[in-house]
Amino acid sequence: MGSILGVMNIAKSALLANQTALQVTGQNIANVSTPGYSRQVVGLEAETPVSSRPGQLGMGVRAADIRRMYDGFIENEINKENEMLGWLGAKAAATTQVEQVFNESGGSGIGSALDGFFSAVNDLSNNPAGSTERMNLTSKAGTLCMVISQSYSELENTRRFSDTSIEGAIRDINSKASQIASLNREIANAESAQQSANDLRDKRGLLLKDLSGLININTFNDERGQLTVMVADGEPLVEGRNVKSLTTVKGSSMGGGFTEVGFDYGDGTVHDITGSIKSGSIKGYIDVRDDLIPRLQDGLDQLAAGVTNEVNNINQAGYGLDASHGVDFFEPLGVSFVAGANTGTGAAQVGTIPDNNLLSLDTFELKFTDAAHFDITDTTTGTVISTGNIYAPGGNVMAGGMQVAIQGAPAAGDTFYASAAKGAAKYMAVSATVQGDSKKIAAATDPTKLPGDNTNALSMAALQTSHTMSGGSVSFSDYYTSVMDQAGVYAQGASTDKEFHQNLLNNLENTRETVSGVSLDEEITNILKFQRAYQAAAKMITVADELLQSVLGLKQ
Amino acid sequence: MRITEGQINNTVLDGLFKRVDALMKSQVAVTTGKRINKPSDDPIGAATASAQKSYLSRIDQYGKNIDTGSSNLKMADSVLMDAQSILQRAKELAVEQATGTASAVTRNIASQEVGGLFKDLLGIANTRVNNRYIFAGFKNDVPPFDAGGNYTSDTGVIMTEIEPNTFVQTNLPGDAIFSAAGGTDVLKVISDLSTALAGNDVPGIKASIDELDASSSQIAVGQASAGSKENLLDTSRQRMDDMKLNLQALLSNTEDVDIADAISQLSIQQAALSAAREVGAKLMQNSLLDFIR
Numbered sequence: 002m003g004s005i006l007g008v009m010n011i012a013k014s015a016l017l018a019n020q021t022a023l024q025v026t027g028q029n030i031a032n033v034s035t036p037g038y039s040r041q042v043v044g045l046e047a048e049t050p051v052s053s054r055p056g057q058l059g060m061g062v063r064a065a066d067i068r069r070m071y072d073g074f075i076e077n078e079i080n081k082e083n084e085m086l087g088w089l090g091a092k093a094a095a096t097t098q099v100e101q102v103f104n105e106s107g108g109s110g111i112g113s114a115l116d117g118f119f120s121a122v123n124d125l126s127n128n129p130a131g132s133t134e135r136m137n138l139t140s141k142a143g144t145l146c147m148v149i150s151q152s153y154s155e156l157e158n159t160r161r162f163s164d165t166s167i168e169g170a171i172r173d174i175n176s177k178a179s180q181i182a183s184l185n186r187e188i189a190n191a192e193s194a195q196q197s198a199n200d201l202r203d204k205r206g207l208l209l210k211d212l213s214g215l216i217n218i219n220t221f222n223d224e225r226g227q228l229t230v231m232v233a234d235g236e237p238l239v240e241g242r243n244v245k246s247l248t249t250v251k252g253s254s255m256g257g258g259f260t261e262v263g264f265d266y267g268d269g270t271v272h273d274i275t276g277s278i279k280s281g282s283i284k285g286y287i288d289v290r291d292d293l294i295p296r297l298q299d300g301l302d303q304l305a306a307g308v309t310n311e312v313n314n315i316n317q318a319g320y321g322l323d324a325s326h327g328v329d330f331f332e333p334l335g336v337s338f339v340a341g342a343n344t345g346t347g348a349a350q351v352g353t354i355p356d357n358n359l360l361s362l363d364t365f366e367l368k369f370t371d372a373a374h375f376d377i378t379d380t381t382t383g384t385v386i387s388t389g390n391i392y393a394p395g396g397n398v399m400a401g402g403m404q405v406a407i408q409g410a411p412a413a414g415d416t417f418y419a420s421a422a423k424g425a426a427k428y429m430a431v432s433a434t435v436q437g438d439s440k441k442i443a444a445a446t447d448p449t450k451l452p453g454d455n456t457n458a459l460s461m462a463a464l465q466t467s468h469t470m471s472g473g474s475v476s477f478s479d480y481y482t483s484v485m486d487q488a489g490v491y492a493q494g495a496s497t498d499k500e501f502h503q504n505l506l507n508n509l510e511n512t513r514e515t516v517s518g519v520s521l522d523e524e525i526t527n528i529l530k531f532q533r534a535y536q537a538a539a540k541m542i543t544v545a546d547e548l549l550q551s552v553l554g555l556k557q
Numbered sequence: 558m559r560i561t562e563g564q565i566n567n568t569v570l571d572g573l574f575k576r577v578d579a580l581m582k583s584q585v586a587v588t589t590g591k592r593i594n595k596p597s598d599d600p601i602g603a604a605t606a607s608a609q610k611s612y613l614s615r616i617d618q619y620g621k622n623i624d625t626g627s628s629n630l631k632m633a634d635s636v637l638m639d640a641q642s643i644l645q646r647a648k649e650l651a652v653e654q655a656t657g658t659a660s661a662v663t664r665n666i667a668s669q670e671v672g673g674l675f676k677d678l679l680g681i682a683n684t685r686v687n688n689r690y691i692f693a694g695f696k697n698d699v700p701p702f703d704a705g706g707n708y709t710s711d712t713g714v715i716m717t718e719i720e721p722n723t724f725v726q727t728n729l730p731g732d733a734i735f736s737a738a739g740g741t742d743v744l745k746v747i748s749d750l751s752t753a754l755a756g757n758d759v760p761g762i763k764a765s766i767d768e769l770d771a772s773s774s775q776i777a778v779g780q781a782s783a784g785s786k787e788n789l790l791d792t793s794r795q796r797m798d799d800m801k802l803n804l805q806a807l808l809s810n811t812e813d814v815d816i817a818d819a820i821s822q823l824s825i826q827q828a829a830l831s832a833a834r835e836v837g838a839k840l841m842q843n844s845l846l847d848f849i850r
Contacts, residue, residue, distance in 0.1 A: 123621070514559075
């Protein structure tokens with residue numbers, strides 16, 4: 002049996018439910034532009050009916066819950082894609098800077114400087130006695146040295162910038178991690194009271210997305226709705242309310258004290274995770290800093306060392322205008338002889354180059370098989386030079402034309418590296434002798450045929466096209482072109498990949514929008530719907546009131 | 558499918574960004590005139606352009622080398638012509654003074670003139686271009702012939718690279734032209750004539766006539782040698798000029814934009830951008846709110 006009061010109660014429930022629905026609609030409209038916001042829907046359901054005659058009677062409506070329209074799978078995909086985009090975006094941005102170093106279109110790059118140098122050598126061969134030609138050659142050689150060493154230090158600067166960016170990213174990651182942890186706490190508190198913490202979850206979702214742009218993450222929810230965030234190779238950055246942090250470790254392995262990324266367990270242990278970071282912008286910076294730039298710098302070192310050594314060899318063999326002989330044109334190469342990450346006490350002594358003509362520009366590794374024996378390998382070509390050499394402390398060892406010596410007691414597995422090319426680009430300079438007196442440039446091969454003998458200058462000029470680099474397969478300018486090409490291909494790849502992933506992310510974002518995005522048209526329709534429903538419910542109250550009036554009026 | 562304002566916004570923005578990006582690239586191409594402005598624009602093209610530029614710079618250098626060699630050889634050619642006239646004059650004098658009509662007095666006067674001719678010829682043999690003696694060997698900073706007409710320089714051959722791996726001799730060591738190394742010691746022939754004239758030595762004068770003929774042909778050989786080298790240089794210069802034109806065309810193909818094409822691209826992209834803006838504006842304006850009171 003129905004009752005007038007029952008009618009009134011139903012109408013009241015409708016008023017309240019629609020009021021709630023209108024409020025949620027209002028919230029949706031208010032947040033139409035809020036990043037990361039997921040639209041909310043009121044779950045309206047009929048109140049539990051009561052049994053009566055003639056049948057069960059409805060008891061009105063209630064707003065059962067407020068749900069957040071959300072697809073965890075898509076959010077996850079977005080985060081994964083965002084990791085890729087962060088990585089490639091950072092890589093593309095840093096590579097653009099690197100590329101500028103190899104920009105030949107203005108005619109002021111290393112390629113032009115090389116051509117200029119050899120042009121001046123040719124001019125000298127036309128007039129070996131000319132002081133103008135000699136001065137010009139010295140100045141062109143100086144330009145070549147300057148352009149190469151400046152390019153090298155610009156690359157070094159870009160490495161430093163990347164380093165700073167990595168430190169910035171680490172700070173950013175830590176701040177986001179602690180915000181996620183405190184949101185975890187708030188969400189757990191709210192949801193323990195059977196409330197769905199929609200807006201807090203959205204906020205946390207957004208933080209997570211930002212975090213994924215910085216470093217690769219893996220997440221899962223515990224039963225209380227708290228998120229565990231693992232970074233890199235499963236390091237637990239956030240676990241519920243607990244947060245750990247990333248920290249910087251000044252590395253020595255990369256040579257030059259660059260920042261490595263450490264995971265701080267909070268108990269004094271720090272684990273270097275640089276190598277296990279797979280994506281995110283931090284990976285982009287690491288790639289450019291530790292992969293691309295060192296390769297390019299090695300290339301410049303090889304080029305500088307090649308030019309220095311070949312030109313020096315020829316200049317030493319010839320005679321200057323003042324019959325000087327055996328003079329270095331460029332400052333001679335030095336040996337970089339360093340120890341690897343060793344356990345023994347063996348120390349690398351200074352290395353020397355006894356004969357330029359026998360020098361190899363490759364890197365040679367001395368590896369101890371036990372405390373008394375070592376093998377020598379050319380790591381550039383991978384060729385084993387000799388095995389089972391007997392170690393004598395301080396004894397001279399020849400490797401690729403370099404004479405090196407080790408002191409102390411190396412342990413098995415210890416390594417030492419010798420290279421004549423390392424640092425050649427950075428320190429490339431015209432020798433003080435030639436700089437001070439251009440007569441020392443050796444254009445002649447015979448001191449009795451001065452000053453017209455230009456045969457040595459011709460040999461020097463021939464270096465321009467002779468295949469002296471990469472094991473005698475390419476010329477200087479071809480070699481330089483291949484270094485430049487590496488930068489170009491890398492930059493092109495990074496920007497193409499970035500565009501590809503940007504498109505993927507856009508698609509995913511659109512898919513997310515279909516589920517979670519607020520449509521104003523929809524909300525306006527909803528307003529009308531809930532408003533009409535509210536008006537109708539109010540009308541019902543009026544009707545019920547009139548009914549009551551009628552009943553009460555019966556007595557009069 | 559729910560389409561939300563966010564999606565429309567993103568799509569419109571994404572489209573606009575891409576169009577602006579394309580427009581900017583076209584703009585850079587049109588303003589610089591270059592298709593390749595950094596290596597990543599076209600890594601292979603950039604490498605090709607770099608090799609072509611390097612080759613162009615070498616060709617320019619060959620041009621300079623040819624100029625230097627050519628100026629030496631031209632000068633040699635011209636002064637050897639003068640040497641021929643001197644020999645001609647000496648021969649005239651010798652023939653004149655060998656006849657019976659000449660006397661000790663006329664021969665003495667002729668001897669004076671021949672002495673002058675000797676000095677002229679010595680001056681020619683010691684010709685300098687750009688501070689270098691062109692009839693010397695490597696030792697070309699001092700006169701190759703001393704006052705007595707003796708060759709004091711060496712036989713060094715100065716080579717100049719005029720084409721990739723093609724070398725041409727650009728000096729003419731004077732011993733083969735003016736001295737005995739060529740068969741006849743031209744300078745000595747003249748000084749002997751002068752001596753014979755002064756000494757009224759008729760058989761000596763007669764003997765020098767033949768020697769003067771031999772000298773003349775020896776100088777002619779030198780002229781021919783200079784001329785043929787000069788020809789070689791001219792041909793090379795022509796070839797290098799052609800190659801330069803070719804290479805410049807190739808380089809332009811590699812790194813320059815087709816301006817007509819680039820400008821039409823630019824206007825297409827401008828049109829596309831305005832279209833995208835217009836459509837975007839229309840899309841974003843529409844709302845249900847416009848249709849309900």
